[in-house]
Amino acid sequence: MTEKETLTQKLRSGKPTFGMTMYSGSNAAIEIAGNWGLDFAFIDAEHTAVNVDLHLEKLILSAKLSGIAPLIRTRGTIEWDIRKSLELGAAGVIIPQVNTAEQAKAIVRAAKFPPLGRRGGDASVRAAGFAGPNFKWSTYTQTANEESLVIPMAESYEFFDNIDAILDVQGIDVINFGPADYSLSRQIPIDYSMSNQEVNERLDELIEKCHARGIKVMAPCIPPTPENAIKLAEKGVDMIILGNDVMFLNQGCQRASEAMKAVNG
Template identity: 60%
Template sequence: MNPNTPHTSLKARMARGTTFGMNIYSTACMAIEVAGNWGLDFVFIDAEHTALGVDSQMEKLLLAANSAAIPGLVRVRGTLEWDIRKALEMGAAGVIVPQVHTAAQMREIIRYSKFPPLGRRGGDSSVRSAGYAGPGFDWATYTQAENTRSVIVPMAESYEFFDNIDEILDVEGIDAVHFGPADYSLSRQLPVDYRLGNPEVLQRLQLLIEKCHARSIQVMVPCFPADQATAQRLIEMGSDMLLMGSDLSWLNQAGQQIAALKHALA
């Protein structure tokens, strides 16, 4: 049984210490519900590289997350006001925004995701995050609660982010930064290695952790391979939020094991 309760927000889980999540690339509720059943701290639902949009399919997955008492973070398609606002209105615990390169872009993300005085998020009471203007609805209470609840996570996945790192991190409203070793490597024309084997990529993560922690911002990192030794190494470096594989990676692992067994028995 899930040891968490529906009332344990993602921010509360983050405040307790290291959190563990997994990426969701499929459109199936099952993987999210299984993650919730096993007490994972969050799921990372991807709309950037998948067939998912911020639409009724996404709503279905967020409802599954709510049912399984596991916060759902949505990686939107970019710095898009509609995607950011609608994901939060559907009940996402927060948004992960890819390809953040400048402080101006970061300020736009906060503008789209937070109500005044922090931002200029557009509002409507006919949405899930507002309880559909049900009993006791009050605009002032709602907007303040949303500003407190929503977790905002830009991605550090390009050399431009690190060229502008101090200016980006100084923008008020960032809760965590997700380090993307693959896209950072691609931006620098380096071999992609999720194991952080390239000294430059490892140094960038170390720099990100140092600068984020100086501002009380957490760091999210993919844990590859998703094993205890790698997780321990990342935690000792200062990583706060670990992504322990994905629904796709675990399916591939099972497929690989079955294929090896098939070959051995042939």
């Protein structure tokens, strides 16, 4: 992805995009992912110590420095988290545990400027170029509405009970499928690989109904092998999450442990 082609533009072209989840709160992990050409960094503020503060700002700046689009998973449908993440320069927000159309409407209301939503505005923020040269409110709000991705998560049986009403909410750009929490909600074995028939069927249903409405789909690729990535792309997944930084640290430390044990006998 070049500087002239944003993540949103790449999605509109129909090309699959690739990223990884960042749990460690490490600037280096984000920059390394960008150096290797990944399209987006899924920065988690739901399950981690990361908050919407100066720490998150540094992570966003690391992404921008290395040419990878920063997407922030917030703590929930919290207007302040959504608005401030976007004002800090995030390319989009990922919202966990969305179960109803009312929640989806609240997310769009917080993330999009009128007429799509009711996002509060201030020009003295990074997203507005700090009201610098040639700043225009009309250009800022229109570009933000077109380029900032609103990504609710489908990670419960309640989401699928209400799927049509949720997807009919105007202003949703992408749905992120969460197989682990979906499995927890159904009290079935957790299956990130989605080999479980029910989990796989929910992803197929999501892709079909999202694409019929012009909405993109994000899903994890576990384990992140070329074969699995190809399968997801052929299935119709538009944004493929190729593992996470903690996973890769564990894999590296496992190899180190094996080397240590080989020496020690």
